[in-house]
Amino acid sequence: MLSGSVAVAEPSVNDEPPLRVEQLQRCGNLLQMDTQEFCLYVSGLDSNDFQVKLNGTPLPAEDLTYHDDRVRVRINKADAESGPLWFEQNNQSSNPVWISLKGSHVVAATDREVAKNMDDITTYVDLVSLIIEESHDGAQEAQRLAAKYDAEVVGMIPPLNTYQLRLPAKNLNERDALVLRLGNEVSVDAVVIEESGAEESIERETTTPPDAEDDQEWAANRFLDAVNYYQRRLSSQGHVEDIETQPIRIGVIEREVDFDAPDFADYLGECRADAHRTCVYARDAAKPDGHGTTVTGVFAAAWNEGGNSGFLRGLDDVGPGFDVIVDRNSDAGITANIAASVNLVEDGVRVLNWSWGIHRVGAIDINGEEIDSLVRSGIAMSGYEELLEEFFLWLREEHPDVVVVNSAGNASSFSGSDEYRLPSSFVTDQLFVVGGHERSDEDVQVDDPRYVVKRNASNIDMRVDITAAACVRGSSLVEGEQGEAHCGTSYATPLVASLLAAMMSIEPELTPAQLRMLLRRSAMTIGEEYDFEPTDADDLTAPILPSERANELNHPDIGLSARLDMYKALDLTVQSLDRDR
Incomplete structure (x- = not known):
C-alpha cells in the first residue's frame, strides 16, 4: 500500500506496491570507520532480484543481506564516497536516501530507556555524551572513562571530540550520580544529557493559519519575482554574461519526506542524471502533512501540483543542480541533529x-507567561549549549563558508538569550535567525511596512536577522489538491535558506558576513520605527542601520525591522559580481 491511507492514493489490485526506503540507521559496530554497515527498512521489496545503487553504481550482492523487508548494507569506505543510495526492482526505483560515510552517529533511547525527570520532561536514563577536552585524544579518553565507570562507548561525533556512553544506570538517581562524577573528570569539558521524545525536537505551532491566499503570503517576500529574475538573468539568453552558476548542497535537518505526494513523486531513483535539476534525498514518510515534508517542500516541491512550490525547483531550467539532503541521523534529539549536521558539512x-x-524551563514569553512547549531542563540546556558551542567553533575553524539558518521559534518569546532559547541565541556570522510574518489587512504596496504583520507566535528581538512568510501550503496525496496551510517560523526558515543557496550558486565566494549584508541591504521593512531603543515585545529583528542604506541617515527604512526581499537579494548578488570585475 502507498504511504498514507488516502483512498485516491491506493494502487489498483494490478499495481505493485511502490518501493520506499522508510528507515535508515547505522548498525553493526558504530565505531568502525573502514567498513560501515547500514540497516534499512524498505517497503514494497521482495527477495527476488533487486539492485542497490550508491552514487549510481550497483553494490555487490555479497555486501547485501535481506530479511523481512530489512536490508543490511556493508560499504567499504575506501571504495565509495558519501552519496545517494536507492533500490531498483521490477522497473521500479525507490526514493534515494543519503548515505554519509563520515561516521558521526549517536544512538537513540528506546521507550524502556527513558524516564520523567522532576520537570516532567522525558529524559534518557543510561545514554549521555561526553565532550572531551581538545587536548586529549577523544576516542582513547572516552574508552578509558568507559572502562573506569563500567560503561560502553556506543556513539561518536569525532570532529567535536564528543563520544556517547551507555552508563550502568537503572534510574535517574544512578545516572545523575555518574554524570556528576564524569563531569568532574579533568578531561571532560561537558556532559550532554538528552531530553527528547522521538517527535519532540521540531518546531510546531498550534495557532490557526490565516485565510490569506498563498500568493499574497510569498508575495510579501517577492518569491515569484526572484524565480523570474534568476531564470531570466542567468539563462543563456539573459543580460548577464560570463556567469557560471555553481551547484550547492543544502542540508535539511528533518526526519523524512512523503514521496507519494505529487510534490515529490518525480524525485525517485537516479535524480542526478539531469545535471541541472534540483534533487531530494530523504527517507519516505507515511503521510504528506509532516513537518519534514512541508519544510523540504519550500526548497524543492514540484510546481503546479496543488501543494507546495519549491523555490529551488523553480530554478531548474537554468539552475546548476541543487542537492537537498534531508537527514536527522537518528531520533536522539538535539545530539543527533548535531551529528547529522557534522556529517552533512563534511559531505560538502x-x-x-x-x-x-x-x-x-522557566522561560517567559513577551506577556510574562511561562512557556510550556519545547522546554528542557537547565542541566540539559547547559549540555546542549556546550555542544552547540563546539559545533560553531569547529564550523568557524574548518568550514568558514558554511551557513546555518535557524527558526526564531514559535513561543511569542525572545530568540536571542540563552536563558530562553537555543540555538538562536548564539552570536556568530555563520548563524542566521529567521522570524515569521503574515499578510496584514492593509491595502498597500508590497514594499510598505504595513503589507505584513508579525505572526503572533513568532519569537522576536534583535538577534533575529530577518523575517519571512510564516505560512505555506503543505503537500497532498491527491494531484491538483491544495494542501492544508502550515504556519510557523519553521517554514519561514527554508525561504531564507533556499535564497542563500541561490545566492551562493551565483557567487560561491560570498562569506557568511557578506551574505548577511546582502540580505539586510536588500530587505524590505516591517513594523514601526523605534529609534534603535529596544522596546519589549516590539523589536521584531535587529533594526536596519544607516550602513545598510548607503549611509543615508534620513532614509525611511532606518530603525525599522527587516523583511526578506528575495528578488532584490538576487539582484544585489549579481551586481556584486559586476563590481568585482
Whole structure:
C-alpha cells in the first residue's frame, strides 16, 4: 500500500506496491570507520532480484543481506564516497536516501530507556555524551572513562571530540550520580544529557493559519519575482554574461519526506542524471502533512501540483543542480541533529536548515507567561549549549563558508538569550535567525511596512536577522489538491535558506558576513520605527542601520525591522559580481 491511507492514493489490485526506503540507521559496530554497515527498512521489496545503487553504481550482492523487508548494507569506505543510495526492482526505483560515510552517529533511547525527570520532561536514563577536552585524544579518553565507570562507548561525533556512553544506570538517581562524577573528570569539558521524545525536537505551532491566499503570503517576500529574475538573468539568453552558476548542497535537518505526494513523486531513483535539476534525498514518510515534508517542500516541491512550490525547483531550467539532503541521523534529539549536521558539512553542504529549537524551563514569553512547549531542563540546556558551542567553533575553524539558518521559534518569546532559547541565541556570522510574518489587512504596496504583520507566535528581538512568510501550503496525496496551510517560523526558515543557496550558486565566494549584508541591504521593512531603543515585545529583528542604506541617515527604512526581499537579494548578488570585475 502507498504511504498514507488516502483512498485516491491506493494502487489498483494490478499495481505493485511502490518501493520506499522508510528507515535508515547505522548498525553493526558504530565505531568502525573502514567498513560501515547500514540497516534499512524498505517497503514494497521482495527477495527476488533487486539492485542497490550508491552514487549510481550497483553494490555487490555479497555486501547485501535481506530479511523481512530489512536490508543490511556493508560499504567499504575506501571504495565509495558519501552519496545517494536507492533500490531498483521490477522497473521500479525507490526514493534515494543519503548515505554519509563520515561516521558521526549517536544512538537513540528506546521507550524502556527513558524516564520523567522532576520537570516532567522525558529524559534518557543510561545514554549521555561526553565532550572531551581538545587536548586529549577523544576516542582513547572516552574508552578509558568507559572502562573506569563500567560503561560502553556506543556513539561518536569525532570532529567535536564528543563520544556517547551507555552508563550502568537503572534510574535517574544512578545516572545523575555518574554524570556528576564524569563531569568532574579533568578531561571532560561537558556532559550532554538528552531530553527528547522521538517527535519532540521540531518546531510546531498550534495557532490557526490565516485565510490569506498563498500568493499574497510569498508575495510579501517577492518569491515569484526572484524565480523570474534568476531564470531570466542567468539563462543563456539573459543580460548577464560570463556567469557560471555553481551547484550547492543544502542540508535539511528533518526526519523524512512523503514521496507519494505529487510534490515529490518525480524525485525517485537516479535524480542526478539531469545535471541541472534540483534533487531530494530523504527517507519516505507515511503521510504528506509532516513537518519534514512541508519544510523540504519550500526548497524543492514540484510546481503546479496543488501543494507546495519549491523555490529551488523553480530554478531548474537554468539552475546548476541543487542537492537537498534531508537527514536527522537518528531520533536522539538535539545530539543527533548535531551529528547529522557534522556529517552533512563534511559531505560538502554549504547551507544547513535548522527548523528547530528549544526553550529553557522557566522561560517567559513577551506577556510574562511561562512557556510550556519545547522546554528542557537547565542541566540539559547547559549540555546542549556546550555542544552547540563546539559545533560553531569547529564550523568557524574548518568550514568558514558554511551557513546555518535557524527558526526564531514559535513561543511569542525572545530568540536571542540563552536563558530562553537555543540555538538562536548564539552570536556568530555563520548563524542566521529567521522570524515569521503574515499578510496584514492593509491595502498597500508590497514594499510598505504595513503589507505584513508579525505572526503572533513568532519569537522576536534583535538577534533575529530577518523575517519571512510564516505560512505555506503543505503537500497532498491527491494531484491538483491544495494542501492544508502550515504556519510557523519553521517554514519561514527554508525561504531564507533556499535564497542563500541561490545566492551562493551565483557567487560561491560570498562569506557568511557578506551574505548577511546582502540580505539586510536588500530587505524590505516591517513594523514601526523605534529609534534603535529596544522596546519589549516590539523589536521584531535587529533594526536596519544607516550602513545598510548607503549611509543615508534620513532614509525611511532606518530603525525599522527587516523583511526578506528575495528578488532584490538576487539582484544585489549579481551586481556584486559586476563590481568585482
